[in-house]
Amino acid sequence: MDIETIGIADLFGPPSPARDRTDAGILAAASGIGFMAIEDFPGDAWLTPDKRAELLRIFTLPDAEKQKLLRWNFDRTKKNVYRGWFPLQPTAVSYKEGIDMGPDLAQGQADGDSQSDDPLREPTPLPAEETLPGWREAAASYYRAMEAAGNALMRSIARGLGLPETIFDADFHGGISTLRLIRYPLRDTNAGIDTSGPEFSVVHKGETRSIIGREHADSGFVTLLAQDGVEGLQAKNLAGEWIDVPPANGTLAVNFGQLLERWTGGRVRATRHRVIAPKTARYSIPFFYEPRVDAEIAPLPLAGAEPFEPFLYGDYLWDSATNFVEMAGIKHLREPRRAKAS
Numbered sequence: 500m501d502i503e504t505i506g507i508a509d510l511f512g513p514p515s516p517a518r519d520r521t522d523a524g525i526l527a528a529a530s531g532i533g534f535m536a537i538e539d540f541p542g543d544a545w546l547t548p549d550k551r552a553e554l555l556r557i558f559t560l561p562d563a564e565k566q567k568l569l570r571w572n573f574d575r576t577k578k579n580v581y582r583g584w585f586p587l588q589p590t591a592v593s594y595k596e597g598i599d600m601g602p603d604l605a606q607g608q609a610d611g612d613s614q615s616d617d618p619l620r621e622p623t624p625l626p627a628e629e630t631l632p633g634w635r636e637a638a639a640s641y642y643r644a645m646e647a648a649g650n651a652l653m654r655s656i657a658r659g660l661g662l663p664e665t666i667f668d669a670d671f672h673g674g675i676s677t678l679r680l681i682r683y684p685l686r687d688t689n690a691g692i693d694t695s696g697p698e699f700s701v702v703h704k705g706e707t708r709s710i711i712g713r714e715h716a717d718s719g720f721v722t723l724l725a726q727d728g729v730e731g732l733q734a735k736n737l738a739g740e741w742i743d744v745p746p747a748n749g750t751l752a753v754n755f756g757q758l759l760e761r762w763t764g765g766r767v768r769a770t771r772h773r774v775i776a777p778k779t780a781r782y783s784i785p786f787f788y789e790p791r792v793d794a795e796i797a798p799l800p801l802a803g804a805e806p807f808e809p810f811l812y813g814d815y816l817w818d819s820a821t822n823f824v825e826m827a828g829i830k831h832l833r834e835p836r837r838a839k840a841s
């Protein structure tokens with residue numbers, strides 16, 4: 500089974516048979532391989548090499564400027580622990596650098612939540628306007644476009660599951676989605692790091708390829724991923740085989756997170772994926788569409804879904820996100836906001 504490309508323009512129009520068909524296609528892909536490519540939606544003008552380059556300009560900053568954006572686990576003089584820059588970690592399997600940005604990017608500094616004591620709501624350190632003129636407005640506009648696409652997909656999934664289409668809306672209002680920009684350089688084979696272990700490479704189509712993004716499933720809801728024309732992303736299909744998720748201009752790859760899988764009783768699948776090294780540097784732009792920190796995740800009225808004790812999204816997110824290598828060493832910095840029922 501291949502990854503299907505689905506035009507989603509009808510999701511933005513009134514109820515119609517065409518919209519019903521789109522909903523059915525999306526749910527089929529979500530319940531099947533758990534990956535799809537979407538095209539044809541407001542915001543798709545971003546999905547060209549030139550437009551992506553506007554965002555990826557951040558990687559041209561000199562090291563000294565990137566270092567200003569680092570977070571606490573990489574620079575103990577910084578206050579930000581969840582948002583900001585993660586540098587290359589030469590000994591880790593995942594070989595990437597980049598930045599995680601939150602909703603304050605799109606809302607403007609004035610609305611940032613610097614008063615909150617919740618690290619999940621901390622402001623994002625961003626480059627100064629003089630350093631990258633126009634960059635911030637471009638990134639903000641991209642963030643808003645992805646939020647709109649994420650909302651349309653969640654509504655479509657709600658309808659597909661026979662739930663009220665707005666059932667997720669309130670949870671995502673004031674959500675803490677993450678826009679991440681990633682660069683995977685070519686691994687320096689003379690860096691003195693032993694990458695001969697089995698976790699560092701795989702044989703794919705008879706060729707040994709090194710791993711630059713470790714196999715994982717995303718933790719949250721919906722991921723909207725812009726690839727930058729360079730292959731390497733792979734998804735594990737239902738037969739357990741790795742298949743390529745081809746990059747194509749005008750499309751976003753979409754996959755789903757473990758929380759949505761659990762919340763929908765497995766009707767939506769959180770598919771495992773990884774990145775194998777291409778022949779050139781690779782850039783990608785994932786957007787993790789996420790609800791409010793205080794959104795209560797309680798069982799949905801879905802036949803066959805296992806009941807569970809309701810919990811707060813923020814508590815779940817912190818526990819899962821801090822397992823990833825770029826978030827290493829920060830788990831102890833946030834306590835659950837709701838005590839677990841004992």
Ligand SMILES: O=C(O)CCC(=O)C(=O)O
Pocket residue numbers: 679681712717724726732772774782783784785
């Ligand atoms: O770079 C990619 O294509 C995938 C990135 C990814 O899976 C992630 O950041 O969760």
Ligand SMILES: [Fe+2]
Pocket residue numbers: 715716717722772
């Ligand atoms: Fe991922």
